[in-house]
Amino acid sequence: MKDIVTEVRAAFTDPVSDEECELVIPPGGRVYPRPGEAKAGVAHPGCPAIADLAIGLDAFWCPKCGWNGRISGAWAGDMIAGAGEA
Numbered sequence: 270m271k272d273i274v275t276e277v278r279a280a281f282t283d284p285v286s287d288e289e290c291e292l293v294i295p296p297g298g299r300v301y302p303r304p305g306e307a308k309a310g311v312a313h314p315g316c317p318a319i320a321d322l323a324i325g326l327d328a329f330w331c332p333k334c335g336w337n338g339r340i341s342g343a344w345a346g347d348m349i350a351g352a353g354e355a
């Protein structure tokens with residue numbers, strides 16, 4: 270009975286836009302997911318999509334609205350790893 274079914278969200282400020290965004294970590298999310306696995310992404314203001322996280326590039330990008338933001342890959346990796354151990 271230890272299934273974690275809720276996603277984890279962690280707020281941060283995108284230094285490019287100076288807007289508050291949220292790292293969204295799905296249940297079972299991994300820092301480096303294999304194809305088909307749930308991926309962490311970034312929720313950003315004014316857009317319903319979750320942007321793609323490029324952890325190795327310290328960046329995220331939304332294919333829907335074209336948002337191009339920066340995120341600390343080390344911080345995101347720590348958050349994802351921590352969420353996975355919860």
Ligand SMILES: [Zn+2]
Pocket residue numbers: 313316317318319320331332333334335336
């Ligand atoms: Zn977007």
